[in-house]
Amino acid sequence: METNRYILSILVDNEPGVLSRISGLFSGRGFNIDSLSVAKTADPRVSVITMVTFCDAHIIEQIKKQLHKLINVITVNDLTQKEYVERELALIKVHAKTEKRAEIMRMVDIFRSKIVDVGASHFIVEVSGDSGKINAFVELMKPMGIVEIASTGTIALGRENGK
Amino acid sequence: MKLTGAQILIHMIKAQGVDTIFGYPGGATIDIHDEILKHDDLRHVLVRHEQGAVHMADAYARTHKTTGVALVTSGPGATNAVTGLASAHCDSIPIVVFTGQVPTGLIGNDAFQEVDIVGITRPCTKHNYLVKDPSKLAEIIQEAFFIAGSGRPGPVLVDLPKDVVQAIIDFQMPGPVKMNTYKPNYKPNKKQMTTAVKMIKEARRPVMFAGGGVILSGASQEFTRIAKFANLPVTASLMGLGAFPGSDANWLGMLGMHGTYRANMSIGHSDLIFAAGVRFDDRVTGNLEKFAPDAKVIQIDIDPTSIHKNVEVDCPIVGDCKMALADIAGLMEKEAPENFMKDREAWLNRINEWKQLTPLKYDQSFDTIKPQYVVEKLYEITKGNAIVTTEVGQNQMWAAQYYHFEKPNHFITSGGLGVMGFGLPAAIGAKAGAPDKLVVCVAGDGSIQMNSQELMTAVAEKLDVKIVILNNRYLGMVRQWQELFYNKVYADTNMEAQPDFVKLADAYGATGFRCDDPAKVTQTLEMGLNTPGTVIMEFIVEREESVYPMVPAGGAITDMLLV
Ligand SMILES: Cc1ncc(C[n+]2csc(CCOP(=O)(O)OP(=O)(O)O)c2C)c(N)n1
Ligand SMILES: [Mg+2]
Numbered sequence: 001m002e003t004n005r006y007i008l009s010i011l012v013d014n015e016p017g018v019l020s021r022i023s024g025l026f027s028g029r030g031f032n033i034d035s036l037s038v039a040k041t042a043d044p045r046v047s048v049i050t051m052v053t054f055c056d057a058h059i060i061e062q063i064k065k066q067l068h069k070l071i072n073v074i075t076v077n078d079l080t081q082k083e084y085v086e087r088e089l090a091l092i093k094v095h096a097k098t099e100k101r102a103e104i105m106r107m108v109d110i111f112r113s114k115i116v117d118v119g120a121s122h123f124i125v126e127v128s129g130d131s132g133k134i135n136a137f138v139e140l141m142k143p144m145g146i147v148e149i150a151s152t153g154t155i156a157l158g159r160e161n162g163k
Numbered sequence: 164m165k166l167t168g169a170q171i172l173i174h175m176i177k178a179q180g181v182d183t184i185f186g187y188p189g190g191a192t193i194d195i196h197d198e199i200l201k202h203d204d205l206r207h208v209l210v211r212h213e214q215g216a217v218h219m220a221d222a223y224a225r226t227h228k229t230t231g232v233a234l235v236t237s238g239p240g241a242t243n244a245v246t247g248l249a250s251a252h253c254d255s256i257p258i259v260v261f262t263g264q265v266p267t268g269l270i271g272n273d274a275f276q277e278v279d280i281v282g283i284t285r286p287c288t289k290h291n292y293l294v295k296d297p298s299k300l301a302e303i304i305q306e307a308f309f310i311a312g313s314g315r316p317g318p319v320l321v322d323l324p325k326d327v328v329q330a331i332i333d334f335q336m337p338g339p340v341k342m343n344t345y346k347p348n349y350k351p352n353k354k355q356m357t358t359a360v361k362m363i364k365e366a367r368r369p370v371m372f373a374g375g376g377v378i379l380s381g382a383s384q385e386f387t388r389i390a391k392f393a394n395l396p397v398t399a400s401l402m403g404l405g406a407f408p409g410s411d412a413n414w415l416g417m418l419g420m421h422g423t424y425r426a427n428m429s430i431g432h433s434d435l436i437f438a439a440g441v442r443f444d445d446r447v448t449g450n451l452e453k454f455a456p457d458a459k460v461i462q463i464d465i466d467p468t469s470i471h472k473n474v475e476v477d478c479p480i481v482g483d484c485k486m487a488l489a490d491i492a493g494l495m496e497k498e499a500p501e502n503f504m505k506d507r508e509a510w511l512n513r514i515n516e517w518k519q520l521t522p523l524k525y526d527q528s529f530d531t532i533k534p535q536y537v538v539e540k541l542y543e544i545t546k547g548n549a550i551v552t553t554e555v556g557q558n559q560m561w562a563a564q565y566y567h568f569e570k571p572n573h574f575i576t577s578g579g580l581g582v583m584g585f586g587l588p589a590a591i592g593a594k595a596g597a598p599d600k601l602v603v604c605v606a607g608d609g610s611i612q613m614n615s616q617e618l619m620t621a622v623a624e625k626l627d628v629k630i631v632i633l634n635n636r637y638l639g640m641v642r643q644w645q646e647l648f649y650n651k652v653y654a655d656t657n658m659e660a661q662p663d664f665v666k667l668a669d670a671y672g673a674t675g676f677r678c679d680d681p682a683k684v685t686q687t688l689e690m691g692l693n694t695p696g697t698v699i700m701e702f703i704v705e706r707e708e709s710v711y712p713m714v715p716a717g718g719a720i721t722d723m724l725l726v
Contacts, residue, residue, distance in 0.1 A: 013344060017281065017293075020282070021285055024285050028286050061471060062468065062471075065468040069466070069468055071310060071342075071345050074344050
């Protein structure tokens with residue numbers, strides 16, 4: 001079967017051990033996790049986990065059902081079944097030799113990203129967008145010399161009203 | 164009302180209708196044992212190994228029809244319980260295991276006898292808890308029992324730090340459990356059931372297929388009602404044995420790797436599989452690509468993850484087996500039974516030919532005892548009324564094949580995990596749950612040695628069980644695979660070095676009999692079953708007997724090795 005990219009938004013009890021139940025489910029059953037992000041929601045008793053996985057249609061059905069079966073999982077929402085907005089935020093520390101600074105700043109501009117820290121020999125650039133955009137930006141920065149990258153992983157919301 | 168954590172625990176356990184706890188104490192749980200002692204209406208069965216306690220709770224749950232409870236101490240007590248939890252998890256058996264834990268202040272400090280048992284058992288429990296806040300204790304215990312016993316049942320572990328057990332707490336009986344994250348859906352979808360009825364009507368070669376879920380939901384009657392109404396042939400998985408009477412004319416025998424030829428052929432050639440409470444595990448389906456190529460599938464299961472997992476399902480019905488089967492029976496009974504029997508005679512004739520061609524059989528011998536013969540005689544003498552637990556291996560398969568189970572909850576086996584060492588403690592737990600029943604453990608010489616220390620528990624607690632050892636002096640099932648697929652190299656499966664089982668029985672204060680003469684099998688069984696107390700009946704059987712028929716792992720279930 002064909003492999004697709006799926007983004008799941010999972011509401012869970014905000015309790016210790018819940019993340020480990022979810023990651024344990026994936027490792028134990030051989031499902032893959034491409035990225036994962038956990039955050040609070042407006043309700044302090046509830047956290048939201050955004051998870052990206054690559055698999056076929058049969059496996060995603062199992063993943064959704066298995067997640068739902070976990071006692072601490074409230075809802076599992078497959079955002080890729082509908083209209084959604086996704087973002088990822090990355091901080092990229094890049095070598096900024098004097099002769100390269102102008103070029104880096106030009107690219108930062110084109111990507112509508114921001115330089116958030118300037119040092120003697122480096123910039124830290126903040127870039128956000130979908131993962132394609134982030135990857136493209138990283139590719140462009142590589143020749144300059146990337147020192148370090150930190151990234152949030154994908155977060156996403158469905159576009160229609162409600163959850 | 165002010166109560167200690169231990170008092171609350173016992174109060175909550177009793178409120179579940181549980182009258183027996185299986186346990187083993189340690190530093191972290193003394194307070195709880197101290198409390199149990201004060202309750203005449205709550206029996207504590209002191210085991211000899213914690214694994215035994217959990218298997219006992221498992222079997223107790225099956226015969227007592229409440230949740231089973233085990234209590235073990237922290238650290239090694241808890242880790243010893245893991246196999247029992249994993250087995251109950253695979254078989255969906257409702258148990259709650261309470262583990263002692265070091266005081267909350269020491270958790271994470273590598274304290275003496277501290278293990279992260281909640282972390283260890285996450286993948287082999289339905290759910291688990293570490294109680295950190297004494298004020299949540301009652302609520303958590305209630306939730307634990309609720310989760311264990313509802314939906315698709317399963318084991319729940321509750322880890323109890325010593326200070327929580329000792330804490331003095333303002334106690335109020337919690338109200339009914341309300342969880343917004345866990346609401347099992349029992350009610351099956353009406354439209355799906357109408358579709359199912361239509362599919363049964365259209366089928367020409369239908370087979371009904373029962374799994375452990377039929378037994379767990381107490382749906383045997385409803386299941387049988389449908390089969391009899393529409394004259395449907397019936398098979399079952401290992402866990403489903405007893406869901407449908409083994410003496411009935413519609414019974415095909417067990418399905419799968421060691422199923423009967425006619426059950427496997429019937430499923431293989433069917434155009435409709437009407438499955439209830441099964442998960443289409445690989446021991447049942449064999450090679451999935453070649454599994455029942457012409458069959459449409461109706462599947463009833465309380466757990467949506469069981470549906471579409473291995474086999475494509477045409478009519479999924481998520482819900483309780485008992486409710487769904489009752490509704491479907493009701494819908495069918497509005498019509499004439501003949502409407503559901505088109506071409507049935509041709510189909511039943513074909514099945515009968517398979518039966519005539521290759522009935523379940525073995526070659527009788529006058530020199531050595533055939534293990535199948537022992538089980539057959541056991542069935543005759545007990546008139547099929549005993550509760551039979553098994554160990555794992557050939558003994559388990561022969562018990563499944565030759566003891567024709569009539570009623571649910573009479574065959575107690577570690578089906579999904581296949582735990583050697585399950586049978587004896589399970590027999591003890593089954594007896595505690597059903598004290599008026601005859602309980603027989605069909606064992607192998609290898610498996611019985613894995614938890615033979617529980618003989619002491621049986622004797623000390625006067626939980627009389629009868630143990631039939633089919634002694635082939637081999638790890639027979641593994642030897643069988645070596646014979647068939649490893650050029651008869653019997654690497655590490657020889658069990659000739661073994662204790663004298665009659666003396667072993669004697670050493671524990673039980674009674675032992677040995678028999679090596681086919682002519683004396685009946686006599687030995689009768690003597691053993693009629694001897695009061697716990698009894699071992701050891702039968703020296705044909706060493707290299709194999710379980711047939713057999714589907715080699717990964718083969719199509721219709722490609723069976725017959726002898
Ligand atoms: C705890 C455990 N260890 C190993 C196995 C693998 N195993 C499955 S059947 C079997 C042989 C069992 O021998 P015995 O109890 O003598 O039964 P027999 O097959 O001879 O009837 C073994 C070793 C298992 N199922 N469980
Ligand atoms: Mg053996």
